[in-house]
Amino acid sequence: KSIIEFKDVNKIYDNGTVGLKDINLTVQPGEFLVVVGLSGAGKSTLMRTINQMHRPSSGSVLVDGVEVTDLKGRALRELRRKVGMIFQNFNLVKRTTVEHNVLSGKISYYPTWKSLLNLYTKADKLQAAEALDRVNLLEKLYMRADQLSGGQQQRVAIARTLMQDPKIILADEPIASLDPLTTRAVMNDLKKLNQEDGITVVVNLHSVPLALEYADRIVGMRAGQLVYDEPINRVTESD
Numbered sequence: 001k002s003i004i005e006f007k008d009v010n011k012i013y014d015n016g017t018v019g020l021k022d023i024n025l026t027v028q029p030g031e032f033l034v035v036v037g038l039s040g041a042g043k044s045t046l047m048r049t050i051n052q053m054h055r056p057s058s059g060s061v062l063v064d065g066v067e068v069t070d071l072k073g074r075a076l077r078e079l080r081r082k083v084g085m086i087f088q089n090f091n092l093v094k095r096t097t098v099e100h101n102v103l104s105g106k107i108s109y110y111p112t113w114k115s116l117l118n119l120y121t122k123a124d125k126l127q128a129a130e131a132l133d134r135v136n137l138l139e140k141l142y143m144r145a146d147q148l149s150g151g152q153q154q155r156v157a158i159a160r161t162l163m164q165d166p167k168i169i170l171a172d173e174p175i176a177s178l179d180p181l182t183t184r185a186v187m188n189d190l191k192k193l194n195q196e197d198g199i200t201v202v203v204n205l206h207s208v209p210l211a212l213e214y215a216d217r218i219v220g221m222r223a224g225q226l227v228y229d230e231p232i233n234r235v236t237e238s239d
């Protein structure tokens with residue numbers, strides 16, 4: 001059973017811009033899918049239709065077997081719990097600790113008053129430490145987020161999504177503002193979570209070489225359409 005399925009999905013923005021055109025796409029659980037294409041091709045729109053940050057204009061989107069295009073309230077929050085997302089600019093709270101940032105992933109789908117009052121349990125804190133350990137940044141627990149490098153901040157953002165126990169992680173140009181070395185650390189973390197935890201990963205990238213290196217499958221977009229969809233036959237270390 002597929003974990004993400006787009007059927008005849010179209011998205012036309014209010015100003016008439018075509019975001020997505022006749023998208024049909026099926027993603028299997030545990031796939032590492034990279035979406036490539038030029039700026040404006042629709043990659044971000046495609047991604048945001050998975051967690052319903054954007055509603056499609058027509059068509060059907062199934063996530064983990066659930067039709068998501070008309071979800072509201074609790075069901076929408078449950079979808080967003082299941083689907084973690086990281087962004088080009090990390091979206092961390094810069095002037096607070098790494099721990100606090102990671103913990104905030106836990107309560108982002110809880111009532112707001114809990115996050116305002118910092119009502120974290122011991123179990124939450126243990127989970128935050130474990131999440132940070134998954135991205136090899138446990139020693140940064142009590143540092144301020146803005147004292148970390150860009151790549152480290154992105155990995156904190158990954159740890160934050162792990163607090164949701166996500167089935168899917170969406171990464172929207174996660175390495176666009178990083179240097180080659182920290183790029184690799186971020187991509188390796190995503191690959192590890194994909195391979196060891198079975199999390200389905202969807203990444204938007206500009207770099208085709210990087211896509212070839214990490215993806216199980218690459219789809220290409222142009223002008224809102226899927227123009228390419230191929231598995232990668234790669235000889236891995238385990239072969």
Ligand code: ADP
Nearest residue numbers: 013017018019038039040041042043044045046
């Ligand atoms: P990419 O992620 O590949 O750069 P996007 O999905 O961001 O592409 O954008 C696809 C197209 O939709 C572009 O033409 C973009 O300008 C347009 N677009 C994106 N978001 C909006 C919006 N909120 N309102 C209107 N047009 C938008």
Ligand code: ADP
Nearest residue numbers: 013015017039040041042043044045088172173
């Ligand atoms: P991205 O890196 O996702 O391509 P953009 O810089 O294209 O980001 O867009 C930034 C924000 O502006 C997004 O929320 C996007 O939805 C919105 N946006 C993009 N293009 C347009 C547009 N033509 N009209 C209105 N909003 C847009």
